[in-house]
Amino acid sequence: MSEVTLVDAVNMALAAEMAADPSVVVLGEDVGVNGGVFRATAGLQQRFGPQRVLDTPLSETLIAGMSIGLAAEGLKPVAEIQFMGFVYSTMDQMINHAARLRNRTRGRLSCPMVLRAPFGGGIHAPEHHSESTEALFAHIPGLRVVIPSSPGRAYGLLLAAIRDPDPVIFLEPKRVYRLVKQEVADNGEALPLDVCFLLREGTDVTLVSWGAMIHEIMTAADQLAASGISAEVIDVATIKPLDMNTILDSVAKTGRCVIVHEAARTCGVGAEIAAQLAERGLMSLFAPVERVTGYDAIIPLFNLEKEYMPSVGRIVAAVKRTLEG
Amino acid sequence: MAEFLYLLRPHLTLSRWRGRKSTALGGGQWRQTSWVRKYRWRMANGRAALLTAKARKECLLPTGLSENSQNRSDPVFCMMRGTTTVTKESEKRVRKQKKGAAVPPQQSHSSVHFDIHDHRILDADGCLVGRLPECAKQPDQLIALYRIMVKTRLFDEKAIALQRRGQLGTYASSLGQEAIGAAIGTVMADDDVLFPAYREYAAQFLRGVTMADILLYWGGNEQGMNFKGQRHDFPICVPIAGQAPHAVGTAYAMKLCDEKRVAVCVIGDGGTSKGDFCEAINAAGTWALPIVFIVNNNGWAISMPRKRQTGAETLAQKAIAAGFPGEQVDGNDVIALTDRIDQALHKARMGIGPTLIEALTYRLCDHTTADDASRYRSGQEVKEQWHYEPIKRLRTYLNEIDCWSESDEQELLASCHDEVEQAVSCYLNTPPQPPESMFDYLYQSLPAALEEQRASVVQWSKGNE
Numbered sequence A: 001m002s003e004v005t006l007v008d009a010v011n012m013a014l015a016a017e018m019a020a021d022p023s024v025v026v027l028g029e030d031v032g033v034n035g036g037v038f039r040a041t042a043g044l045q046q047r048f049g050p051q052r053v054l055d056t057p058l059s060e061t062l063i064a065g066m067s068i069g070l071a072a073e074g075l076k077p078v079a080e081i082q083f084m085g086f087v088y089s090t091m092d093q094m095i096n097h098a099a100r101l102r103n104r105t106r107g108r109l110s111c112p113m114v115l116r117a118p119f120g121g122g123i124h125a126p127e128h129h130s131e132s133t134e135a136l137f138a139h140i141p142g143l144r145v146v147i148p149s150s151p152g153r154a155y156g157l158l159l160a161a162i163r164d165p166d167p168v169i170f171l172e173p174k175r176v177y178r179l180v181k182q183e184v185a186d187n188g189e190a191l192p193l194d195v196c197f198l199l200r201e202g203t204d205v206t207l208v209s210w211g212a213m214i215h216e217i218m219t220a221a222d223q224l225a226a227s228g229i230s231a232e233v234i235d236v237a238t239i240k241p242l243d244m245n246t247i248l249d250s251v252a253k254t255g256r257c258v259i260v261h262e263a264a265r266t267c268g269v270g271a272e273i274a275a276q277l278a279e280r281g282l283m284s285l286f287a288p289v290e291r292v293t294g295y296d297a298i299i300p301l302f303n304l305e306k307e308y309m310p311s312v313g314r315i316v317a318a319v320k321r322t323l324e325g
Numbered sequence B: 001m002a003e004f005l006y007l008l009r010p011h012l013t014l015s016r017w018r019g020r021k022s023t024a025l026g027g028g029q030w031r032q033t034s035w036v037r038k039y040r041w042r043m044a045n046g047r048a049a050l051l052t053a054k055a056r057k058e059c060l061l062p063t064g065l066s067e068n069s070q071n072r073s074d075p076v077f078c079m080m081r082g083t084t085t086v087t088k089e090s091e092k093r094v095r096k097q098k099k100g101a102a103v104p105p106q107q108s109h110s111s112v113h114f115d116i117h118d119h120r121i122l123d124a125d126g127c128l129v130g131r132l133p134e135c136a137k138q139p140d141q142l143i144a145l146y147r148i149m150v151k152t153r154l155f156d157e158k159a160i161a162l163q164r165r166g167q168l169g170t171y172a173s174s175l176g177q178e179a180i181g182a183a184i185g186t187v188m189a190d191d192d193v194l195f196p197a198y199r200e201y202a203a204q205f206l207r208g209v210t211m212a213d214i215l216l217y218w219g220g221n222e223q224g225m226n227f228k229g230q231r232h233d234f235p236i237c238v239p240i241a242g243q244a245p246h247a248v249g250t251a252y253a254m255k256l257c258d259e260k261r262v263a264v265c266v267i268g269d270g271g272t273s274k275g276d277f278c279e280a281i282n283a284a285g286t287w288a289l290p291i292v293f294i295v296n297n298n299g300w301a302i303s304m305p306r307k308r309q310t311g312a313e314t315l316a317q318k319a320i321a322a323g324f325p326g327e328q329v330d331g332n333d334v335i336a337l338t339d340r341i342d343q344a345l346h347k348a349r350m351g352i353g354p355t356l357i358e359a360l361t362y363r364l365c366d367h368t369t370a371d372d373a374s375r376y377r378s379g380q381e382v383k384e385q386w387h388y389e390p391i392k393r394l395r396t397y398l399n400e401i402d403c404w405s406e407s408d409e410q411e412l413l414a415s416c417h418d419e420v421e422q423a424v425s426c427y428l429n430t431p432p433q434p435p436e437s438m439f440d441y442l443y444q445s446l447p448a449a450l451e452e453q454r455a456s457v458v459q460w461s462k463g464n465e
Helices: A006-020 A044-048 A060-072 A084-098 A134-138 A151-163 A213-226 A244-254 A269-280 A312-324 B002-019 B053-060 B088-099 B139-164 B178-187 B201-206 B211-218 B243-256 B275-286 B318-322 B334-349 B379-388 B390-400 B406-428 B448-464
Strands: A002-004 A024-028 A053-055 A076-080 A114-119 A144-146 A168-173 A182-184 A197-200 A205-209 A231-235 A238-240 A257-264 A290-294 B076-083 B113-119 B193-195 B263-268 B291-297 B326-330 B355-360
Touching: A002 A006, A006 A024, A006 A044, A006 A076, A006 A151, A006 A168, A006 A182, A024 A060, A044 A053, A060 A076, A060 A084, A060 B243, A060 B275, A084 A114, A084 A134, A084 B275, A114 A151, A134 A144, A134 A168, A134 A238, A134 A269, A144 A151, A151 A168, A151 A182, A197 A213, A205 A213, A205 A244, A205 A312, A213 A231, A213 A257, A213 A312, A231 A244, A244 A257, A244 A269, A257 A269, A257 A312, A269 A290, A290 A312, B113 B334, B139 B178, B139 B201, B139 B211, B139 B334, B139 B390, B139 B406, B178 B201, B178 B263, B178 B291, B178 B334, B178 B390, B193 B243, B201 B211, B211 B406, B243 B263, B243 B275, B243 B291, B275 B291, B275 B318, B291 B334, B318 B326, B318 B355, B326 B334, B334 B355, B334 B390
Parallel strands: A024 A053, A024 A076, A076 A114, A114 A168, A144 A168, A205 A231, A205 A257, A257 A290, B113 B326, B193 B263, B263 B291, B291 B355, B326 B355
Antiparallel strands: A002 A182, A144 A238, A197 A231, B076 B113
16 A cells, blocks of 8 residues: 555546446546646556547537447546636536436436546636636536545545446545645545545534545644644535535534535535534534635635635634634 | 548558557547658548549549549539638748748648538429439338328427427427438438437437327426437437537447447537537547538528528538538438438448538428517518428329329328327326436435435325325
């Protein structure tokens, strides 16, 4: 077992599944010879050939749309969109077709595809490269939206996403791509979809997040522990469909909840979690649910992106507000 | 000579595809091979070119590039001849090149000439103006084409009547465009895959979709697209041109698995303005996929006439930009359509690559039953277009050759009538899907998070009973 980064883990999972399942094909812009703009597909074309690791023309609509045609023929396409900011061209295909194909044919055809895209800010990228718009896809019935936050979960969840019989949007927090290393066994074992991961047990407050913000809430939990506050940390991982039971169980224990996401506040996934807590967990709450999120503003160019994204300080302050209540 | 080179090229393309598995071949790389570049003349994707000066003359005119389009006896009507001239910048480059200055090889400039051919065999008066092709040589073949067109038209009339009586939802008619579906359905192989838009009922009927299926779909029941026909065919596609990228994916899968199958994608004239279509034909040309695009150019995209849809003289020429042949066919001439689609399928099956067929027809109906075409086009125009419709001309010809009598006609009408009525009865007697079915096909298995909502639908639908 070796220590790998999150982007290495994505590469490992792709290679493992391509080796195990000849129906898996990888496609996207620059994924072949170049190995992807973040090198997530590095070496795959050399190993599996240009037919299975396919450099497409610069056509995001085509990439999503042809994945549907590939999937309907029994292949398992794993498509890469270079950045979340370019994913919007795929949305007609993903919403009108991929998400609906099984339903509109009553199961005659299905669409086992994965659409991968790096998302989120914090790497001083150019305009349109730092968005966190996962809620757009989470709104769509028929899709799964999966977001890993560590190398281990990237490996296990990507394997699960490829093996899933329905379309999965797999969003990779690019700020974490090379932030941490972790020992990951390349054993082909998938992690479960549709469930939250409890990363740290605590008694005073539940911190809920996904993607790169997991690292902020873990740091916040450390700081809070130093001042005697015990925080439970939940990585939602699959934001659609949402495993509310794990969150409700935790909040039943702690009585407080702070939801953290990088995406803009209004209609973010945090709003859904807060609404369900109000519907099903209100009597457990000792304090109003807090949200620490990106602002309802366009994510600034990188001079100011730090000001936009939730910081450890903002998270700790929100936790303290819930404890004062 | 030209034909020989042309036939040679796809073989080479395929062998590159199959043979160089371990080398890094990017999307464009396997086109930029040195053996293509050494020829002075190149067409859009290099496939049509490789012309020596001797071969050029005979090969440039028929850009349709099938063996038949070079056959003098084939009824070819040249509608349009386009030439792109060498730009000033490229002239400079050519001059530099002559002086021996380095020019990056991938930036080589070429002058592209193309012609868009228009194919017709049976004219509007039912007169043969060309040679009957193999696929429609026997009277039985012609009669089969005739029968499916008549059946589709009677079905269409009935569907509209049902809609007007409130027994069917919005319905998109194929009136006047029956020949396109009839031709497609006649020549496609069972294991080919059809990607229809929403006026290809004749093709769908021939591929085993029932009239009741179509009625169920427009009648608001998803079961209509769970048809028993070719189970791998795609369902009707309402978002315009959205099915074109799907067809590319399926064609790519066919090529990857080395199968002799073809994806057939049908879209309307309006659809050719969509990015989905442009991205799809571009990719199909890039990879020389086994795919046939058929454009039902019925003159109108709801209220938008063809002339205002694009500045391009023909829709077929869009294929030239994508690197494969495009041609126009009289879309009301089911014989020519059958022939040209048959040849395009054959070519795709042989690994030669895609073809775009622009079928010139006319939408004799409203866009859908929710439309009123009198708001944007004259009754006179529609009246004139009835002269060209596809069914009458074939009947005239069948009468001419003594293969179709008035009693045959009456028998056909009666049997179609019975078939349609049976389908209507089947449709009207099909119970709606249970309300919870909205969850039952959303994912392969229902996520736990949705169980409560499904239970709520069950509970409330019982309360409503």
